[in-house]
Amino acid sequence: MITLERIINSSEFFFGCYSIFYILVYIILAISSFYEIKKYYINKYFLHKDVIIKSNNALGVSIVAPAFNEGLTIISNVKSLLSQEYPKFEVVIINDGSTDDTLEKLISEFDLVKVDFFYIEKIKTEPVKGHYRSTNPIYNKLLVVDKVNGKSKADASNAGINSTKYSLFICTDVDCILRRDTIAMLVKPFLESDKKVIAAGAALRISNSCTFKEGMLYESHYPNNFFARFQELEYIRSFIFGRMAWSKLNGLLLVSGGLGIFDKDTVNAVGGYWNKSLGEDLELITRMRMYMHEQKKDFEIKYIPESLCWTQVPDDKKVFIRQRVRWARGLIQTLVLHRKLFFNPKYKKTGLIVFPYYVFCELIVPVLEAIGLVVLLLNIYFFGINIPFLLAVSFAVYSFYVLITLSSIFLDQMIHKQYSNLKEVIQLILMVFIEPIIYHPLNVYASLKGYTHFLLQKEKKWGEMSRKGFKTAN
Structure with a gap:
């Protein structure tokens, strides 16, 4: 007999495995990115x-x-x-x-x-x-x-x-x-x-x-x-x-x-x-x-x-x-339209690696985050939960997210020295620590809204972003 407890336990196992997979993918991308940037600057002046x-x-x-x-x-x-x-x-x-x-x-x-x-x-x-x-x-x-x-x-x-x-x-x-x-x-x-x-x-x-x-x-x-x-x-x-x-x-x-x-x-x-x-x-x-x-x-x-x-x-x-809803709807629209690519060896790397990545690591992530939150709340309400373990896992995921972003900032500053003063760099770094808590949930909400609009076939709107002109130097 399938019970609520069994469903929740299975869900927890799935989310644990998926989290490990997701982190490994990002580690591979981080390493690949570092070597590609290094190669670019070595060959830049050829x-x-x-x-x-x-x-x-x-x-x-x-x-x-x-x-x-x-x-x-x-x-x-x-x-x-x-x-x-x-x-x-x-x-x-x-x-x-x-x-x-x-x-x-x-x-x-x-x-x-x-x-x-x-x-x-x-x-x-x-x-x-x-x-x-x-x-x-x-x-x-x-x-x-x-x-x-x-x-x-x-x-x-x-x-x-x-x-x-x-x-x-x-x-x-x-x-x-x-x-x-x-x-x-x-x-x-x-x-x-x-x-x-x-x-x-x-x-x-x-x-x-x-x-x-x-x-x-x-x-x-x-x-x-x-x-x-x-x-x-x-x-x-x-x-x-x-x-x-x-x-x-x-x-x-x-x-x-x-x-x-x-x-x-x-x-x-x-x-x-x-x-x-x-x-x-x-x-x-x-x-x-x-x-x-x-x-x-x-x-x-x-x-x-x-x-x-x-x-x-x-x-x-x-x-x-509005912009992010459109982006999310554009993502699911494209992936559904070209679904024949999914694990199709005829399209080589595009079908076997790139398209599945967009499905598993871009498209479904907001959905899994929402489901994961529901599973967590059900677990807490019906069965209780090991709070120290939950905090430890949450901190590990949060730290990985922050580490990836900080590494990006470090490489960006090392290469471009983009900002006019150190104060702005410090402000940028401080925002890294609150981004997962404030900004990320907004993106998840916009993505889910975009997917919903696509599934319900709501009227397509591109929307406008009002221009404010550029700040000019004297």
């Missing part, structure tokens, strides 16, 4: 970025940046994108049916006129109303695409990809600030690898409290906003111990939508971004990997452990929760 910048045979790169109601910051952001130190690039801004003065400001500031443009719709999008170029030769690298609103970044990005002229394109957000050598740094993997590189990414940083001058980073500061501070920790950990580890294993399934460079032929072959996706960056890379496996072609997706992009993040609870 092909110096200055050689690429001064080359007469540089690969052409298009920067694709969708814009919807970005009138507040659009001019400074476009000027920043045009400031790249690279010989062969263009900036493609997609006005995605803005209802504010975004397009009018672009036309006025950059002397734009509507031009005849040979537009081939390789990826289907909402109708494009026109293309604009500048009459001022200073802005000859700028192309503005005006289109009907497609209700997603994916649709706008696809229209931009259709309008590009180069074989590589960088997809970013128009509110992002790029380092001036961003293109040169992102192009390097395409030149160095003996395999076909289909995408590459780099570390993002939070711009909320940073100071900018003439479209470039002037002073980097640790955010002074409560929610942004936790997100800074999250970004450091995910890029140092997440993306770099998977880069070493050639198992990246995600290149951030804030900054990524892609091989256009491969993107076109898979049909571009899926405009119904709520996690379009994750879903695109998944399809690209599937395509390369099906074509039986060797490929790589690389990550660079350098901060090349600064982006604004939500600084209030409502917007933050």
Whole structure:
């Protein structure tokens, strides 16, 4: 006879085994990440970025940046994108049916006129109303695409990809600030690898409290906003111990939508971004990997452990929760859509390692945490519990979580020396100890809400994050 006590005991055994498995996975990722970062910096100057910048045979790169109601910051952001130190690039801004003065400001500031443009719709999008170029030769690298609103970044990005002229394109957000050598740094993997590189990414940083001058980073500061501070920790950990580890294993399934460079032929072959996706960056890379496996072609997706992009993040609870709900829904949507990958040897590493990792270590973790809490409360209520043992186990898990984050901060500071003073580093470290107690539960709540919305097929909403502009230096 199955009793409540037997169910709880079995659950405790399962959660114990799963916790050990989860910790071992993170230890492997941490070690892999350390060696990949070390390898990167040893080889960094074999092909110096200055050689690429001064080359007469540089690969052409298009920067694709969708814009919807970005009138507040659009001019400074476009000027920043045009400031790249690279010989062969263009900036493609997609006005995605803005209802504010975004397009009018672009036309006025950059002397734009509507031009005849040979537009081939390789990826289907909402109708494009026109293309604009500048009459001022200073802005000859700028192309503005005006289109009907497609209700997603994916649709706008696809229209931009259709309008590009180069074989590589960088997809970013128009509110992002790029380092001036961003293109040169992102192009390097395409030149160095003996395999076909289909995408590459780099570390993002939070711009909320940073100071900018003439479209470039002037002073980097640790955010002074409560929610942004936790997100800074999250970004450091995910890029140092997440993306770099998977880069070493050639198992990246995600290149951030804030900054990524892609091989256009491969993107076109898979049909571009899926405009119904709520996690379009994750879903695109998944399809690209599937395509390369099906074509039986060797490929790589690389990550660079350098901060090349600064982006604004939500600084209030409502917007933050809405963003994380969308991310969680995008995750489960992608994994369900491409479930045939799960332990499928046809897709090699992607099917046997990477996809199962996202199922077991990303998707179900919030669910297991919620179930574990219920099991714990039932155990305490009906049978009592060994409190000293519970505290010891909880402290061990908490310590491991803190150790991973502190190690990420140490590596980040050793490499980048990101912050302007020691006080900010100390503030960052102090937040590490309260993150598991305050911030992590919010993420779990948002994930469960996102999964629920997906299962109930609630109306899909991308939502907006209001822009506050950048703090500028005098």
